Amino acid sequence: MRALVTGGAGFIGSTLVDRLLAEGHEVDVVDDLSSGSMANLADARANPDHRFNFHRLDIRDGALVELIERRKPEVVFHLAAQIDVRVSVSDPVHDAMINVIGSLHVLEGARRAGARKVVFASSGGTIYGAVADEDLPAKESHPQQPLSPYGITKKVVGDYLFAYRELHQLEFTALALANVYGPRQDPHGEAGVVAIFAGRLLRDEPCTIFGDGAQTRDYVFVDDVVDAFVRAAHKGDGLIINIGTGIETSVNELYATMARVAQVDRPAVSAEARPGELARSSLDASRAEMQLGWTPWTDLAAGSAAVLEFFRQRDAG
Template sequence: LETNLVGLIRVLEGGRKAETRKIIFASSGGTIYGEPEAKQLPLNEDTPWNPLSPYGVSKLAGGMYVNTYSSLYDLKGTTLALSNVYGPRQDPHGEAGVVAIFAGKLLEREPCTIYGTGMQTRDFVYVEDVASAFVASIENGDGKLFNIGSGIETSIQHLYKEMALAVGIDSDPEKEAERSGEIERSSLDPSLAEKILGWKPETSLRDGIHSTLEWFESKKDENS
């Protein structure tokens, strides 16, 4: 709450006082919509909000604060609801995403852990594509929410197999009980972003995984 919401309000206040032209807010498409029905996937921006965690609530509230400041002050705003962002420079420790965690483990030849069945799905979008979405939002999309994702569901089990194959490992991951509060399926429809921002994801999951693993391998060599 202190970082995601209070920190954002300080940024908005600073932007207002400095007469900043625009704020682009990074929301979380994987949490603000909650657990969708299968028929709703991939989710568009008209999907009802239903965050199931304090983090999701804070991200939803953050987008509402951006809109409120835009309506009250001369401070334009756009909210980007990001799916599961991955790529080079992501820290495999702490609150890192699963791609970074798997990359760190696989390159060290350590076992990876999947919580639950592994059939839960996520929508993975490469960091360079996300960066281009922010650039595309500078001059467009004022006052709007855009889903930034691939629109493709990928199971955690499939992700592991793709990454293990890329580094020449054929062993299965370890399995542990599913963690409470995690959604079962997720994917975001990026059609509105393509229509208004002229943005769409360009990097396939396989290409993104290879680029990510190459970066992790280079950092490993530097530290050896």
């Protein structure tokens, strides 16, 4: 398969690129390196079969449409985005220029190239908005009422994907990701707390827990997420599909697990709760099991060990 990955120099994107190359696919990456890095693509660039091409380009640039048309991918994995919810609140125009207009360039390119499918990285933690306790873990049928400009852009791109399928027969799957963590992750992403804790635990610095630490998230490991992307290239047509574990982990539990794995026994430091923080979040992934044959297999202790090891090696090197 010939694949094009936008955001392929980022955390999830570069892990996807490595997996696609390992399976023998030909991969083009488009990334402006605003938060991603070439270091994430070191393995891909060393690929002996030369099945890898990197294009440094901002997806807001209309030249992307011609680039995709020229490269003629069969499947476009669209992951490039402004990912910081707080930035989307302080500068929603900037956020929408990347996440909406940039996404439209991707869709136009895919349409003109005659691509078979677009697999989109949506956000299960934000598109549903506030989910009532009795509706957790959230299903895809939950109303989409995002509470941040970032969540709105993810919802809107889902709407465009649906319309492009009807209008232009461009197939899609939107993967509504939970809080993705793993090696190469960025502290600004939706599971940023894992990277922050890892860095501080390794430097033997105290970790801060805001509020009572009972707030929960659904932490899903990056390799498991990438597996869902690969499956979605051929399955789950026309659907939004949650990718999460369905398990709610509190910040207190996350810290306890990571501290145990890092063999640190100092307690976390408490700080005042952050206003507007969602109290609970988790995603029901039964549709992913049914439609993609996907279930997550990495538990939090194993995943945390991989993150700690990655940061340890990076700091040493």
